[in-house]
Amino acid sequence: MVQGTTSDAGKSTVVAALCRLLHRQGVRVVPMKPQNMALNSAVTIDGGEIGRAQALQAMAAGLPAHTDMNPVLLKPSSDTGAQVIIHGKVRADMDARDYHQYKTIAMGAVLESYERLQQQYEAIIVEGAGSPAEVNLRDRDIANMGFAEAVDCPVILVADIDRGGVFAHFVGTLDCLSESEQNRIIGFVINRFRGDIRLLEPGLEWLEKKTGKPVLAVLPYLHGLQLDAEDAIQSSQGNAGKFRIIVPAIPRISNHTDFDALRAHPDVDLQFIGPDRAIPPADLIILPGSKNTRADLAFLQAQGWQPVLEKHLRYGGKVIGICGGYQMLGQIISDPHGVEGQAGDSDGLGLLDITTELTQEKRLQQVTGVCAFNASTAQVSGYEIHMGITYASNDTQPVFTINGEDEGARSPDDLILGTYLHGLFDHPEACAALLAWAGLESEHKVDLAALRELSLNRVADACVPLLDALQKL
Incomplete structure (x- = not known):
């Protein structure tokens, strides 16, 4: 399972990259996100609706998108309410408090999907949501450590160094977790690094000594990626054309x-x-x-x-x-x-x-x-x-x-x-x-599918050291 210290740390991209790399190796791999909150969605082969990022990850794995890849989708309709979609179909509109109580039922749907995927695939790459350090949401959690503990899944933790404070993100997140959850994390991934890696190495050594956990990979900042955003509007506005x-x-x-x-x-x-x-x-x-x-x-x-x-x-x-x-x-x-x-x-x-x-x-x-x-x-x-x-x-x-x-x-x-x-x-x-x-x-034509494939292969190539490190554990 790929969890992040924050939203937009790069979880979706790392999952897509690992799916593409394992697919290249001939492994029957499938992505899964137990619970997603997003307004960008996709229609699946079984006539349901899932988060757009999971549809992208399915492409990376060479699969048609299916509702088991995102069994719970929340589509916010206001600051406090959302449409709740279970296995691709609208179940109800709920406010935040009602949905929190509903999570025990939603977890049943999540585990049903996980069991079906287990029966069909050799590997499942799971994406968390937000951050596991959101202690106010830990009760009835189905999106991060609650799921990982339920299915006994190892976790890697991703942080975005481009926004700053990456070491505090890792250490602070660990400090918010229970002992069993801390033990579940098998290593760290630093995402969106640009600069001289030699200047980062003292920090990597400090982090590994401080936590007793390895830094599995430092992933580069890749410019010009054309990948479907999970939710937030990307700050880049594109080309300055006429x-x-x-x-x-x-x-x-x-x-x-x-x-x-x-x-x-x-x-x-x-x-x-x-x-x-x-x-x-x-x-x-x-x-x-x-x-x-x-x-x-x-x-x-x-x-x-x-x-x-x-x-x-x-x-x-x-x-x-x-x-x-x-x-x-x-x-x-x-x-x-x-x-x-x-x-x-x-x-x-x-x-x-x-x-x-x-x-x-x-x-x-x-x-x-x-x-x-x-x-x-x-x-x-x-x-x-x-x-x-x-x-x-x-x-x-x-x-x-x-x-x-x-x-x-x-x-x-x-x-x-x-x-x-x-x-x-x-x-x-x-x-x-x-x-x-x-x-x-x-005279220009844009082939979005080709650009998407090129980007998926770029992020996969960048994540080869991460997969190598994981396969050695």
């Missing part, structure tokens, strides 16, 4: 991995615009997916995006809405069952002639099809994750043709495009067609 795209960083933004291909495009300058920031001019504005569409719509309106969008369209700018962003573009969002909170209706931005009703059933589907705009038949592939049905008027035109059926809606003036497809830019042909629709004609 074509400007802005995306509002709404509070409950989901599946912002939709923009990875755009961030990698050499002719695109993509920026996420946070709260209370001046909204700059752009060629294209994209409204992203949301875990709480009505609340994030209210946020956009309070932040002044409505007049910005209207002015942008008056001057011929293009707008795309994805999933929740698609719903926001319409006339009304109705939530009669209180799916996202208090039941009721919200006026949309009124830019597309569509209406949406939120439903209690979540649509989870991987899809392929073709583009249906600009006389294009470019291939598109993606996935749908949404709770709601959108009704378009006869004045709108489709965006894609999926399994012979129209999907999405375009405005009569062809300035606005809305779709439920996540990953719509991932296919090189679809990305080029969408950017051409928006006004960018470019």
Whole structure:
């Protein structure tokens, strides 16, 4: 099991790297994360939903993503509440206190998945969540040491040296653990190191003497990786290209991995615009997916995006809405069952002639099809994750043709495009067609899958010393 001293220490990447290395050796290896809290998710081969990072780790292991790889997924809908997904399906919406009580039931689901994976694979590489030093969450823990103790699993502890304080992170984390948990840790991994290793060596010697545990590897800082983020928006905004795209960083933004291909495009300058920031001019504005569409719509309106969008369209700018962003573009969002909170209706931005009703059933589907705009038949592939049905008027035109059926809606003036497809830019042909629709004609095409594979192999190569050290233990 790979645990971290903090969130974003590099656990997901280390798990992916070990999976790729063992897969290269011909080992039947599988990733697993007992509990994940993330708004970036993926649709699995068995029709469920798991964290995006586990889908990436599955690719590293040469496997299709499956719900047993992430049996418990929490998708925050507010500061204190989340949608609880068990084995890929929505179980309930709970606040933090209720979920804490529910963890004993959730642990049963986790152990069921672990047992099934044990029966099918030679090796399981497990990822922890956050940090095992969160002593306030130790009771009923299913994400870190609670799981490791339940299945008698050895643990390696990862810390990010780039953020500073790496030795304090290791020693402080150990000090927060019980004796049995301390004994379970078999070694340390220092991640994102850049500099002269000779200057680090005295600290490594001190750490090993202080704790009696080995430093298994010091992993380098790798620039330019193209890997799906688990949750947080990456600080790097991509290339400073000539074509400007802005995306509002709404509070409950989901599946912002939709923009990875755009961030990698050499002719695109993509920026996420946070709260209370001046909204700059752009060629294209994209409204992203949301875990709480009505609340994030209210946020956009309070932040002044409505007049910005209207002015942008008056001057011929293009707008795309994805999933929740698609719903926001319409006339009304109705939530009669209180799916996202208090039941009721919200006026949309009124830019597309569509209406949406939120439903209690979540649509989870991987899809392929073709583009249906600009006389294009470019291939598109993606996935749908949404709770709601959108009704378009006869004045709108489709965006894609999926399994012979129209999907999405375009405005009569062809300035606005809305779709439920996540990953719509991932296919090189679809990305080029969408950017051409928006006004960018470019000779460059971005193959996100190829970039992802290159990055997985880079992190795997960097982790060879770690696997060597583990296999010698």
